[in-house]
Amino acid sequence: MYRKLQNAEGPPKDFQLPFEGQLSAENRWVILSKLIPWYEFESEYADYFSSEMGAPAKSFRMALGALIIKEKLGTSDRETVEQIRENPYLQYFIGLESYQDAPPFDASMLVHFRQRISAELLGKINKSMVKKGRGFQKESPEKKPPEKGGGGGKNRGKLLMDATVAPADIKYPTDVDLLNTVRKDMERIIDKMHAQRQGTGEKKPRTDRKQARKAYLKFAKNKKKSRKERIKATQKQLKYVKRNLEHIEKLIEKGVSLECLSHREYRRLLVGAEIYRQQQEMVDNQKSRVNNRIVSVSQPHVRPIVRGKAGAQTEFGAKISVSCCNGYAFVERISWENYNESGDLKMQVEAYKDLTGYYPESIHADKIYRNRENRKWCKERGIRLSGPPLGRPPKNVSKEQKIQEREDERIRNAVEGKFGQGKRRFSLGRVMTKLAQTSETSIALTFLVMNLEKLLRQFYCPFLCSIFPNRTFWRQAIRINYRNLSCSRGSLMFR
Secondary structure (H helix, E strand, O other), X not given: OOOOOOOOOOOOOOOEOOOOOOOOOOOHHHHHHHHOOHHHOHHHHHOOOOOOOOOOOXXXXXXXXXXXXXXXXXXXHHHHHHHHXXXXXXXXXXXXXXXXXXXXXXXXXXXXXXXXXXXXHHHHHHHHHHHHHHOOOOOOHHHOOOOOOOOHHHOXXXXXXXXXXXXXXXXXXXXXXXXHHHHHHHHHHHHHHHHHHOOOOOOOOOOOHHHHHHHHHHHHOOOOXXXXXXXXXXXXXXXXXXXXXXXXXXXXXXXXXHHHOOHHHHHHHHHHHHHHHHHHHHHHXXXXXXXXXXOOOOOOOOEEEEOOOOOOOEEEEEEEEEEEEOOEEEEEEEEOOOOOHHHHHHHHHHHHHHHHOOOOOEEEOOHHHOOHHHHHHHHHXXXXXXXXXXXXXXOOOOHHHHHHHHHHHHHHHHHHHHHHHHHHOOHHHOEOOOOHHHHHHHHHHHHHHHHHHHHHHHHHHHHHHHHOOOHHHHHHHHHHHHHHHHHHHHHHHOO
């Protein structure tokens, strides 16, 4: 059951503290609570619950606020609950009316919060928050630019777009390791199914688990593995897995029900059977690729994404298309399958128009986006697509054109910086959640928190300038920071 809050403004201003006093209005968590449209999307969250039956659920503000705190502080689920219990500002942020020493919820509730708050809902909240914070307003129908042609000066702003991969937290996959994991799962399932036939006098199916483990360890401990040895080890594990699957089929024919298995064991049985089919298909056809290839038994939704980067030729995770506007990043697409990101250009431009009310003046994207179809579509709407024209490059390139190309690349670096911020400062570099839905929520939440931090910085800049209007103060502060930075770099060099 879900009960909507009566007070749409959130917690009272006189937040009750156990040691008198009041919360500071200049605290970052108090300011952040005013930037998020808590009650604009509460009805969508309330649709998950019944309005009459069940125990009262946690509020939308508490659920979303806890996820934001976890992402911003970079803590685990348990540590997040402890931080909320100890900090009155965090309790105010999630919507409590007074300080309480008891935890507001159990750490396991964060998993349910991630399941209930989808990536699509976080995307709506992100755009609504930025639109209000930046003052984006749609123009009247009379002032809107035409759909095709005649863009001219009516197009405004710059749109940056790119794609990246959010790696999942899985072990680096190899064929032999995957089959060895499947083999051990099948052996445990056979043991559990045979236990249902005790008293019948029939022998337990032979699995040769000791010989199979010995063969795997002999291959795994070999530091230099040739291609022939890999194929031989893979074929051995395939033989053991095939026999185990045949034993399971025979047990089912003899009347042993799969209801004795837990949900997790039944799921791993299905995943293991599919991994065996894919590996056997690659061995039979002498290929190293297969459609919808599974690279993790625990996370079968993860796919290999070939990126061709210097650090990692292949990454394992979700591929995301991101748009960047005025320093704010938005996730436009999340997919676990590899795709050509150039097909998202039209969708991302329309999303920019929906946010701002007009088409961008220019689009700054990678070379893969600059195909003929996208160039024609942008030209019809008066949008300049960055980069040199298609075809053979001219012999004589003007100086203005070279300057423009360098400027376009410089502007496009901002979206690369967002990827670096998300992967180094936040959890985009390794998504620790295990389910596909919760992983998508975690990815979308990272970009929401990055935009929140940018809004917070923009709030503090006018505030500090109003306190210290003298320019001399800022010059001295910059000099002092530069000296401290130089000294710290020098000390690191001589360590």
